[in-house]
Amino acid sequence: MIPYTVERRADTGVTNVTLGIWLFLASEVMLFGALFSAYALLRTAAPAWPSGRDVLDLRFALANTVVLLALGWFVWRARTAAPPAGTRRRLWPAAALGLAFLVVKSLEYRGEITAGLVPATSTFLATYFVLTGLHALHVAAGIVANLWVVAGAGRVPPAMTLGRTAALSLYWMFVDVVWIVMLVLLYLS
Amino acid sequence: MTRLTNLTSLTRATSPARCASVHPVGERPPARRRRTAVRIAALAVALPAFVPAAAFACPICFQAEENAVTDGVQVAVVVLVAITAAVLAGCATFLVRFLRRSAALDEVPPDTNRAPRTGALDHVAGAAPGPVPR
Numbered sequence: 001m002i003p004y005t006v007e008r009r010a011d012t013g014v015t016n017v018t019l020g021i022w023l024f025l026a027s028e029v030m031l032f033g034a035l036f037s038a039y040a041l042l043r044t045a046a047p048a049w050p051s052g053r054d055v056l057d058l059r060f061a062l063a064n065t066v067v068l069l070a071l072g073w074f075v076w077r078a079r080t081a082a083p084p085a086g087t088r089r090r091l092w093p094a095a096a097l098g099l100a101f102l103v104v105k106s107l108e109y110r111g112e113i114t115a116g117l118v119p120a121t122s123t124f125l126a127t128y129f130v131l132t133g134l135h136a137l138h139v140a141a142g143i144v145a146n147l148w149v150v151a152g153a154g155r156v157p158p159a160m161t162l163g164r165t166a167a168l169s170l171y172w173m174f175v176d177v178v179w180i181v182m183l184v185l186l187y188l189s
Numbered sequence: 190m191t192r193l194t195n196l197t198s199l200t201r202a203t204s205p206a207r208c209a210s211v212h213p214v215g216e217r218p219p220a221r222r223r224r225t226a227v228r229i230a231a232l233a234v235a236l237p238a239f240v241p242a243a244a245f246a247c248p249i250c251f252q253a254e255e256n257a258v259t260d261g262v263q264v265a266v267v268v269l270v271a272i273t274a275a276v277l278a279g280c281a282t283f284l285v286r287f288l289r290r291s292a293a294l295d296e297v298p299p300d301t302n303r304a305p306r307t308g309a310l311d312h313v314a315g316a317a318p319g320p321v322p323r
Contacts, residue, residue: 033272045261
């Protein structure tokens with residue numbers, strides 16, 4: 001069995017968990033990068049491209065931006081919290097905020113679909129649903145990860161919980177950054 | 190006199206005999222090897238500039254009519270190349286850092302008096318470091 005280590009490696013300068021999450025995030029950047037590249041192609045090639053402000057409801061997007069930033073703040077604070085109580089105290093609200101994001105997103109989708117704004121309506125809406133849908137899946141995965149860390153906080157040693165929390169905070173920072181980019185590209189331009 | 194001593198030590202340090210003892214004949218010093226590798230890489234990157242006709246032969250839009258689609262393809266290619274380059278630059282930076290740290294670790298003997306850094310535990314007092322059974 002490969003031993004689970006929590007020390008910072010002398011050669012890489014980081015812990016194995018940190019190295020692993022950075023490699024994972026690099027692959028995620030490539031995934032979203034390919035989609036943003038497709039967005040750039042479709043938008044530039046389209047004879048007409050609607051403004052997100054005219055088609056989408058900006059209030060939902062702004063509310064979700066606040067929710068995600070608050071979530072990121074909670075997870076970031078969990079990095080320095082003493083486990084397990086401190087970790088739980090910060091990751092529970094973060095998971096709840098993630099759920100709130102999904103609820104707001106569902107309400108937004110429902111309003112759009114009711115108004116006949118579905119992916120088949122236009123290329124803009126197709127890219128919008130693909131990008132925001134994939135991002136919402138990442139938020140859902142982050143909630144699961146939050147709950148997993150909270151559940152394991154009492155069972156595993158504090159060092160392991162701190163390593164997991166550090167990886168989780170990097171993941172949520174990535175999800176926040178992707179959302180900000182999407183806010184600018186889809187809603188504000 | 191001091192200057193003369195320094196010069197003498199410099200001459201001794203860079204004498205062929207000493208260099209040969211550090212780097213055997215036929216083997217280049219690591220810094221020189223690195224410089225050569227960087228020069229070859231730079232030349233490979235700059236090569237398309239010397240053969241523009243071949244470099245412009247993009248299979249997607251070569252000789253294609255200039256329209257919105259070709260513009261879109263170009264923008265998409267630039268976006269994807271920029272993102273890929275950023276990710277690869279991050280990987281390369283890490284690898285360079287990794288090599289430097291490895292080289293430094295090879296040179297410095299291990300300090301047994303220093304407590305090991307625990308990474309995840311650096312900011313938390315009282316948390317026990319050490320390997321954790323899975």
